[in-house]
Amino acid sequence: MDRIEGDTPTPQPNPRRLAVDTLLDAPLARAGDRARELREAGFDGVFTFEGPNDVFLPLVPAAAAGVDIMTNIAVAFPRSPTHLAHTAYDLHLASHGRFRLGLGTQIKAHIERRYGAKWSRPAARMAETLRAVRAVLTCWQRETPLDFHGEFFDLTLMPPTLRPGPNPYGLPPLLAGGVGRRMITTVAEHADGLLVHPLNTDLFVRGPLTDAVNDGLVLSQRTREGFSVMLDVIVAAGRTEEEMRAAIKGARAMVAFYASTPAYRPVLDVEGYGALQVELHALIRAGRWSDIPHAVDDTLLSRVVAIGDPKDVAAELASRAYGIADRLGFYLPYRADPACVAEVLDELRART
Template sequence: MKVHLQVDGAPEAVAGHARAIQACGADGLFTFEGQHDVFLPLVVAAGQGSLELMTNVAIAGPRSPLHLAHSAWDLQVYSGGRFRLGLGSQIRPHIEKRYGASWGRPAARMAETVRAIKAIFAAWEGHARLDFRGDYFTHTLMPPNFNPGPNPFGPPPVLMGALGPVMTRTAAEVADGLLVMPFNSDRHFAQRTVPAMAAGLQRSGRGLAEFSVIAQVMVAMGDTPDEQAAATAAVSGLIAFYGSTPAYLPVLQEEGWADLQPELNRLSKTGDVAAMRALIEPAMVDRIGVAGTPAECAAEIVRRFGGYATEVCCYFPGYRPTAAQLTALTTALHEAR
C-alpha cells in the first residue's frame, strides 16, 4: 500500500519537511487547505525529491475550473508528472462565511467542475475545441496565446474527496479517483461508501481497476502506552471537531453515537474545545481513526481499507510522530499483504 503524508504548508517549513517525509520512505506528500495555500507549497516540495504530490484537497467551489486547470497543469510540468489534483466541496458555512462564495447543489457543482477541467485539459492537449457549457460554468474561448499546449507528462489525474453517498457516487462517476473522508469508520465505509462508489462506477461504465481509491486515516500512534494515550488525546480533538458538523452525522449514526452530535455542535458554537474533546472516548478514536503501535496501525488500515484502496493518506492531528515511527508505519504498510 502506498503511503502519503501531509507536508507542513508554512512557507519556511515546506522544504525541510518534504525532505523528512521522503527520508521516512513515504511515496508521496499532500497539502491541506487550512492555514496556508494549498498549491504553493507543492511548488517548493516538487524540488526537494521524487515524491508524488497531491492537493488534499483544494476547495473547488470558490475557484474557477480554469484557475484549477492552470495550477494543476503547471504543477504537473514542474514536478515531472508527479502531481494529482484533489478537489473537495467543503460545507456551506465555510463556503459562504469563510470563502465569501455562493453555495448550492454541491455534488452537481463538483461534477461540473471536474468535467469542465477535463474539457480544458482536452483542449490544451489538442483533442477537442473548447466548448463546455454547463449550469455553473461556460468555457468556450481559448485563443492560442492563452493555451499552454500539450502537457509533456499528460494531464494530471483529478480526484474528489467525499463522505456522503451522493458525493461519493458523483466522484466515482466523473473523477479519476476517490479520496475517502478521514472521518470514517469500518462500518460506515462498508455500509455507505462502498455501495455508493459501486453505483457511480456503474454509471461511468468503469470498474475498480480504472479508478483510484485512496483511504484517509487519522492515526494515533506510539511505541509505548503513554505515547499512545497522548496521541489518542490529540486525535480526539479533530474527531470532536468533525463530529460537531451536522453533515458528518451519518458516521456517528453508523457507530451508535448519533446522540453525541448535537452536544458537540452546541459546544462548538461556544468555543469550548476542551469540553468537546472530553466527550470523545478512546473507543471512538479506535473506530473512527486507528490507534496503536506503528505495526498495529498499519495492520488495521490494511484490514479496513485494503480490499479497495491501494494508497493511504495518514494524518497525525495535534501531535507529530518521530521519524522512526513514521518509517516503521510506512515500512509496515509497504509490506502488508
Template sequence: MTRVFVDTTITCPLSEMGASAAAAEESGYNAVWTFEGAHDPFLPLLLAAEHTDRVTLGTSIAVAFGRNPLLLATLGWDLQAYSRGRFVLGLGTQIRPHIARRYSMPWSRPADRMLDMVTAIRAIWDSWTTGGRLDHHGDFYEHTLMPPLFRPNPSDVDGFGPPPVWLAGVGPRMTRVAGEVADGFLSHPLCTPAFLRDTTVPSLAQGAAVSGRGRTAVHHSAMVIIGDSDQEMAAARAAVRTQIAFYGSTPAYQPILASVGFADLHPTLHTMSKSGDWQAMGRQVPDELVDSIAVTIDDPHDGAVELLRRYGPYVDRLGFNTPYAADPSLLARLAAEVRRSPA
C-alpha cells in the same frame, strides 16, 4: 495479495517544504499530499516537486468552490508539467458556511456543481492539448473563450497528459459523482471501516456504472495514536479525541458516527460547537468511539496489521492522520511495516 501504497501529508512552512518532501521520499513514502487549512495547498507542491524525483504530489484537498475551473485547470497543468507527471489535483467542496462566509463564493447543489466543475476543467485541458475549440456549457460554469495567447504549449505535458483529478466526499451523492467523473477518491479521516464498506465503496461503484468507468481508487488518511512514551500516547489520544469531536459536530458527518452506533452524539457536539469550547466537546467523546475511528500503535508491526485489517479491503492508499506533533521517525517505521505487509 495486493499491497497498499503509503502516503504522507505535509503541512510545514514553505521554508521547510523542500527538505520535508525530500525526507519523505527518502523514507519510502509513495506520495506527498498537502492540505488547505491556514495556507495555500499548491505553492508547497512546487517546492516539493523541485526537491523530489519519484513521489506523487497532490492536494488533499484544495477547496474547489473557492476557485473556478480555469484557475484550477491552470494550477493543475503547471504543477503537472513541472513535476513531470507526478501531480494529482485533489478537490473537495468544504461546507456551505465556509464557502459562503469565508470565501464569499456561491453555494448550491454541491454534488452537481462539483460534477460540472470537473467536466469543465477537463474541457479546458482538452482544448489545450488538442488545440480545439473550448465549448463548455454547464449548469454552473460556462467556458467558451480561449485565444491563442492564453493557451499553454501542449508539449508541456507530453508523455503524461494533464493530471488526474481526485475528489473528496462523505455522503453517497458526492461519492457517486467521484465514481462517475474522478480518477480517485479521498476518504475523510473520520470514516470508519463500516462506513467505507457500506456507503463509500457501493456509491463509487454506482457512479462508475453511470459513466462506464472502472473501479475508483481510494485514499484514506487513518487517524492513529502513536508516541514514544505513556505521556506522548496520552497526549496523542487527547488530541484525536478533540479532533473527532470537531468533525462529529458537523451535520454532514453524522452518518459516520451512526455507522458505529454514535448518531446520538452529534446533536450534543453540534450545540457545543457554537460556543467554541473544543476541549469540553472532546470530553463528550467516549473511548469506544475513539477506538472505533483511531488505531492505537503500540508496536509498528502490530499497528500495520491492524490498519490493514481495518482498511485493506477498501483502500488503495493509506495515510496517517495525526492532529498532534507525531514523531516522523515513528510514522516512517509504521509506513515501512504497512508497505511490507500484504493487504
C-alpha cells in the same frame, strides 16, 4: 465522461503495494526540504489542505523532491475551472507527472462567509466543476477549441496564444472528496478517484461508501480497476505510555472536531453515534472547545483511529485498506517521534 486514450494516467488499485502519503507539515520556505525528509522517511507522497496557508504554493518546491504531490483538499467552488486547470497543469509538469488535483466542497458557511462565493446544489456543482476542469485540460492537450456548456459554467474562449500546449505527462488525475451518498456517487461518476475523509470507519467504508462508489461507476460505465481510492486514516501510534497518551489526546481532539460537523454525520450514524454530532455541535456553538474531546468515548475512537504500537497500527491500516484503497492518507494530529513513524511504515510495507 470524456477520455483521451493514452493521455490520462488514471491511477488504479495496486494489490501488491499500498502507497502512503502524509501531510506536508512545513511553512512555504521549508516545504521542499520537508518533502525530501518525508520521502527519506518512507512516504510515497505529500499533500496539502485548505487550512491557514495557501493549498497550492507549498507544492511548488515539493515538486522537485521526487515524491507524489497532491491537494487533499483544495476547495473547488471559490475557484474557476480555468484557474484550477492552469495550476494543475503546471504542478503536473513541474513534478514530472506526479501531481493529483484533489477537490472538495467545504460547507455552506465557509463558501459564503469565508470565501464570499456562491453555494448551491453541491453535488451538481462538483460534477460540473470536474467536467469543466477536464474540458479545459482536454482543450490544451488535444489543441482543440474550448466548447463547454453547463448549468454553472460556459467556457468557450481559449485563444491559441493562451494555451500551454499538450502536457508531456498527460492529464493530471482529478479526485474529489465526499461523505454523503450523493456526493460519493457523483465523485465516482465524474472523477478519477475518491478522497475518503479521515472521519471514517471500516463499517462505513465497506458499507455505504462502497455502495455509493459502485453506483457512480455504473453510471460512468467504468470498473473499479479504473478508479482510485485514497483512504485517509487518523493514526495514534506509540511505543511508550507517554507516546500513547500524546497520540490518543491528539487523535481524540481531531475526531471530536470532525464529528461536530453535520455533513460528516453519516459516518456516525452507521456506528450508532449520530446523536453525538448534535452534542458536539452544541458545545462548539457555546464556545466550549475544551470540552469536545471528552465527548468522544474509547469505543468510537477505536473505530475511527488506528491505535496501538507500530505493529498493531500497521496491521490495522493494512486491514482497513485491503481491497478498498490503492493509497493511504497517514494523519498524525500530534507530534510523533520519527522513529515510531518509521516503524509503522516498515511494518506496513511488510504487509502490503
